[in-house]
Amino acid sequence: MKNGSITTILAGCMGMALSAALFAAPALAADKTVKIGNVEPLSGPSASVGVQGKQAREMAIEEINAAGGIKSLGGAKLELVYADSKSDPTVGVTETERLINTEKVNLLTGCWNSAVTYPATQVAERYGIPFVVPVAVRDTITERGFKNVFRIAAKDSWWVRDQFRFLKDMQDETGVKLQRIAFVFENGDWGTGFAEKWRELAKKDGYEIVLDEPYPSTATDLTPVVTKLKAAKPDVVMLVSNAADAILLTNTMAEMQVKPKVVLASGGGHADPKFLENTDTNALGIFDEVEWNTDVNKPAAKPANEKFKKKYGYDLTGESVDAYVAMYVIADALERAASTDPAKIREALAATNLTTGPGMIVSYDGVQFDETGQNKNAGIVIVQVANVDGKPERVTVWPKTARRAGYVPAFPANK
Amino acid sequence: MTAVIQAALNGAMMGAMYGLTALGLTLIFGVMKVVNFAHGSLLMVGMFSAYWLIRLTGIHPYLALVIVPPVLFVFGYYLQNVVIKPVFKAEGQVREPLTVIIVTTGVWYVLDNLALMLFGAEYRTVRTAISNKSFALGEFIISIPKFSGFVVAIATAIGLALFMRKTKTGKALRATSLDREAANLMGIDQYRIYNIAFGLGTAIAGIAGCVLIPFYYVYPSVGVVFDIRAFIIVVLGGLGSIPGALLGGLVIGLIESVFSQFMASTWTEAIIYAIFLIILFVKPSGFFGHKQDW
Amino acid sequence: MSRKQLDRILLAVVALAAFGLPLVVTSPTYLQILILLFFYAYLTTAWNLVGGFAGVLPLGHSVFVGIGAYTSSILTLQYGVSPWIGMLVGGAIAAVIGVIIGLPTFRMRGAYFCLCTIAFAEGIRVMVENIDTLGPLKINGPRGLLVPLLKDPTFWDYQFMSKLPYYYIILVLLILVLAFTWFISRSKVGYYLAAGGEEPEAAAALGINVANYKLFAMALSCFLTALAGTFYAQLMLYFYPKGLMGLDLSFEIAFIALIGGRGTIAGPVIGALLLRPLNEFTRIYLSDMLPGLHLVIFGLILILVMIYLPKGLTAPLSALYDRLARKITVQGEAK
Known part of the structure; x- marks a missing residue:
């Protein structure tokens, strides 16, 4: 309440203006890579599932890049950018904004928690950035008439x-x-x-x-x-x-x-x-x-699980398989889109019909999205x-x- | 009716253990007049200590009861000495410095997330000699790890009460609790007493950790679930009161267990808060609190 | 140039800078971070009316944010009422509930008050989680409420395609609440509140009905807090009880106030300026490396600030400003 305290606010605000100047520094986008933003709970109550999804994504991306990346884009490599949602919707939205605007990601995946997925997909829909949801099972996620949301897992x-x-x-x-x-x-x-x-x-x-x-x-x-x-x-x-x-x-x-x-x-x-x-x-x-079990009757499933287990010390889970498959669905869509333009990627995703390839370790026969963006085969x-x-x-x-x-x-x- | 009695038996056992988790909190408050928001984290440290000790050496959990608490006493003693004391000194003679609350919250963040960095987020249990064992009492089933937890909790409360009454250190603790300045004048070093109180509180969290590990799991933020409950218990029993903490724990345990036989267990949480508020308005000092403490 | 003039010029510069900031900061990412910064500064300023000036430490203010969000959203979803109106209704309900909570709790001191507000807040949160419908109102229990994304929202819908309107709404709210706090602190009410906070017995002896002033402050604080709840709901378009009404938010508000400087006007803004970017940037840059590291650093900073600056950052900063101002004004007069 002292006289000085009112005016101290000024000093602080000057500091803010300064940091704003730092904020405004432009981010340089590297070419030859396709950036995939991932909003996942990496700390907080659901951290353990978040980490499972992260590791499964990493394994898939390594495989895809090792196999020559996206050929229709001149062998472009996929790059994962992570953001920690802490299972908190507010943080999830801030991070989604950041991934889209600062990291300039070409598409997004996440968020496991339905509570984070709702608002995060809303942000992506606003910007027209395709959002592939491996898991978050609430029906309503694909029932809001959104054009850019695609879900791999079955809905509840x-x-x-x-x-x-x-x-x-x-x-x-x-x-x-x-x-x-x-x-x-x-x-x-x-x-x-x-x-x-x-x-x-x-x-x-x-x-x-x-x-x-x-x-x-x-x-x-x-x-x-x-x-x-x-x-x-x-x-x-x-x-x-x-x-x-x-x-x-x-x-x-x-x-x-x-x-x-x-x-x-x-x-x-x-x-x-x-x-x-x-x-x-x-x-x-x-x-x-x-969604998945280690003994599923698919030729690629067993080696994929063994590789994963050797790398990270535990079996693949339903959640991690969905994340793994999501990467292959994205790679397939990019291959067909032959472009990093979000609108084209969106069209390619909507036309997905992925039935073969190393990524198909799921229990069902292929990934295909219905008009709401739900994988209609999800088994x-x-x-x-x-x-x-x-x-x-x-x-x-x-x-x-x-x-x-x-x-x-x-x-x-x-x- | 069988279910209700079974629920009451279980509620009493769990309640005594809730009381045990609150005992350290009430001791620290009684002496230092500070609500220790890091108490759940201290419990987490106790649980992880017991977990690793049993996991790595395979000793009986009863034996862990002898090893973990002294280690935690030393930990708590120096935690207060290094981290919390400077704030007390900076605040001078303020009776209930709020900055200390923030510091303990800082300690909570640091400890929980250090555990996350060290051990990862996963849930861990360890199979001990008494895990999953139970005995039948007529038609009722009594879990052995919970029953021993019940016994240990009551023994700890009695032990602590005796310590406060009979020993010189205990008397110094009580003197500081009643009147900080007067105790100072009597030649009692206020900050050393705080160290001891905090050390004891942490050691009791260690006892609780050893008692919980045979049937519960541990993960970095496990303390948070016990924290709020412990706060309610200490206020219910009277901030600073040892029998109050035990009785408060029993009341909460019984409500949680018995009431949920008649309604969805999510509602018992709301009922606990309601009863807590009612008691607070009728008798704000809790069951055993002193008038001057609020 | 006199000190008063200097203050005014600087204040004008800062206000202009805040309004002009979006010209420089065009990235929605940073606008979002700024919006949240202002949002927290606003909440803390509102909290400060009770937590700062009335000398108690409420730790359950997230409940009022929740009341604001729920009221306006239910009115919009079920009755088509504009959130702008719902915002005021939510504020009024929050004020009433705030008084109901305040009546018994203001008799208590220190730790008891603190724990009591936690119990009230958690109790209300648990109840919301247990209730699917309350009479005709759809509360939707733990699932929370989803405000539909509109294709062509108008101003009346309180929904905007760009971040800019949100930025200006929260900025205006923040300026209003700061001006209001300044006004209150200068008034009789502020004086009585401060007296009641520091020396309740002495104030009572002087015949000041401290409890009434505290209740008044509580009602105001809750009203203002609930307004921010509506803002949050319209910004995020989704909220649920655990996320919005949990203790994390209540604690963060109190942290910002205590770090910035409780009971000062600038404190909440300064606290938010320090803690929010710290929070965001440690998470962005560190959470990838080692989960939890960013929160360890956050905790350490809390501890260090409390050890070295127990009155918060405002006191040393205003001392610094005073010294600078004296130099400037003295130089100005010499010319």
Whole structure:
């Protein structure tokens, strides 16, 4: 309140003007490379998934560049530029702006968190920069009439649809009858989105919903939820969990001896590379829905996974495969666009029909976008954690055509 | 009904451990009149210490209880001496210097992110001799790691209360807590007492770390989940009160566990805040707080 | 040239510079960073009315940002009301809730007040996360609200294709709130607030109803904070409770104030000028190398500033300015 303090503001503002002059320094764009901006959570709560996506991208880019880059652009190399979103939408938007305006990227990918993807794709749409979303599953991301947003992964209504198809198919196959269904999910954007659709489909398929339980993803103790689950006596438990709560839930269920006939998770925490390490035998029998599994029936899948594992020390996950494939989809589009003009890249992406090549390690046959920008072939597999050679391993069981040869699913997992 | 009793048993065990995480916080506040926002990070340091000790040497978690807390005491002692003391000195005789809050928040950022740089963001658990073991009490299931956590928490609270009453250092701590200036006049070195208080608080976070590791996981920002809860517990019990922290922890643990049998567990969080505010308005000094502390 | 004249000239220069800045800074990236800088400076100035002048440390102001964002967005999405009007409605609601929170908490001191505001804020956030619809209002729980991107927005829509209008809106808001703070600090209210903050007992003995003035300050502060919430919603077009109403934002506001200088008019601006670019640039340049390094540096700077400048940056800076000003004015008179 002293006299000086009012005027001190002046000194500060002068400093600002000075730093503004620094801001204005032009960025030099190098030619002969195509810049791909990536907005990913590299620190903060989802850092571990962000890093997985980063490593998968790097491996794909190395391969593409080693194979001669983009031939129609004179062998132009792909260059990745990263930005840390910290899982924070505000930061995600600032970084997207920076990537577009300062780094002058030709196209964008990211952001894993739906919460960051919404506003970041909005920025890209404004500038007309194509944005390839490997993962962020909320339906609405491709349902806003945007022209420049393309998603590789399946959207959440498809995930849920396939979960119920799986339950039906398996009941038909084994003759086991499932009646009582329980929903347990993290109360974020992702879990509540799934639960909304679960309720609809469960009603349609004639299940009796015996528990519908959101829990805070920062919970320190999930025993109360598991106690409730035990009392509800469900046949099927459907889960959506992030990394930490997936571990806690699995171990607590084992400890409290809660053994429903079927436990069906939705990837995410249950698909995290650290999940099996932290739960070990407690995870046996759990079914998990994922975009991808190591035993997928594609020739390129096995070598790609071995290479990745050697490089980074863990198996590819659904999320990292989507990121990996996204790089090949981008390379393919650039090859056909023969230009770095965003509008041309956008047209090429929209016309994508990628069925072959080293990048095609996904469980389905090809990447093709519908008019909303959603990959219409995006497929899902369901795996079961089973004891293979004395170690818990994820084994593909559904769709039946993709099932690992010789494996008989334990359905129900607990008698 | 079975579920409710089961939930109450579990809530009491978890609650005692929440109390344990809050014990160090309340001790530091009681003596230094500072809300230590880095407390969750100290807990994280305790958990990582226990994690690596057990992971690398394979010792029994009970044995870790003897090794980790003394190490953390030294860590806390020097943390206060090097980082926090200068701010106290700069602020002179301000009773509750707010700058210290910012410094502890700075410590929180530094510790959490150092852990991120060193160990990465992934979740880690370690299988100990008591992990995943439980025993049956009639039709109820009692988890052994949680039960031992419960026992350790109560023993720690009793031990600390005795220490404060019976030993010379404990009496000096209490004297400083009651009246800083008077204690100074009596020849008690205020800053050395602060070092000891902070060291003790950190050591208790180390005990909590050892107790949590057999059934919980650790990652760099794990402290944040416990932090806010610990704040509520200490206010509920009365800032600076040892039995208050334990009782506050039990109340929170029971509400969280038992109430969630009757409603979605996301609502219990809101209920905890509501009960907290109600108690604060009815009896602002908490269960055991002194009038002069607020 | 007298000191007063010098102050005025400099103030005019700075204001002009701020308005002219977009002529130099044409990159939307840096405009965005500047917009966020002003946004934080604005929020901190509004916070300062309670946190600075009334002498307490509220750590839950993000809730009012949330109230602003939710009110205007719900009104726009469901009833087609312009966000400009929604902004004022949000401000009014925030002021009422601020008074409701203030009534019991202002009796408390120090740490209790601090923790109580955290509990209130977190409690409200948790409730928002648990509520999908409140009567006819669609709150959408943890999923947050998405404000649709318009093809040809008009001014009335509070949505713009370029960054420039956002820059000027937040700049004008910032200037208004600064002028307002200056006015308050000079008035009787400001004097009573300061007296109540520093010496509550003495002020009470003089017959000043400190609590009432504090409540008044709280209502104002919450009203102004909520306006920024609407601005945020229209800038980002998406927000959700954990991101917008969480403790991170509340803490950042308090940091900026304490580093800049609590209870001073320039403090929030100076704090934002230091912390925001620091935040952005350490993240941009360092997060690629080693995740977490940028936050370690951020934490270290917080600690160092507090150890060496416990009153914040404003005090030494204004001393410096005073000295310079004296030289200039003395020289001017000599001529």
